Amino acid sequence: MSKYEGTDNYGRPKSDYLTKIAGMDDEALQDECYSMIYQSARCANNHRADWHWMLDACYDEAKKRDPEAGIYSKAYKECFRDHAA
Numbered sequence: 001m002s003k004y005e006g007t008d009n010y011g012r013p014k015s016d017y018l019t020k021i022a023g024m025d026d027e028a029l030q031d032e033c034y035s036m037i038y039q040s041a042r043c044a045n046n047h048r049a050d051w052h053w054m055l056d057a058c059y060d061e062a063k064k065r066d067p068e069a070g071i072y073s074k075a076y077k078e079c080f081r082d083h084a085a
Contacts, residue, residue, distance in 0.1 A: 003053070003056070004018055004057060008053075017054060018057055018061075022061060026065065026071055029061060029071055030071045032058055033055075033059070033072050034079050036051055036055040040052050040055040041083075058072065
């Protein structure tokens with residue numbers, strides 16, 4: 001069973017989001033990672049929010065492209081700098 005089976009909180013197949021991020025270039029994926037990092041942190045008190053699995057999907061896609069997940073790491077550092085530092 002894939003951790004991305006089923007639908008999101010609005011009834012859309014999670015696979016639609018996976019296809020969307022797989023089709024992004026590295027820069028767009030980095031922007032998406034940034035957004036999901038921010039939204040996931042913002043909704044930390046709601047463990048059922050879609051942002052959490054979407055963030056995992058972004059990380060997994062970044063890791064597929066680069067085993068060091070540099071795309072994700074850059075987005076994380078940028079988001080942290082912009083919102084937490």
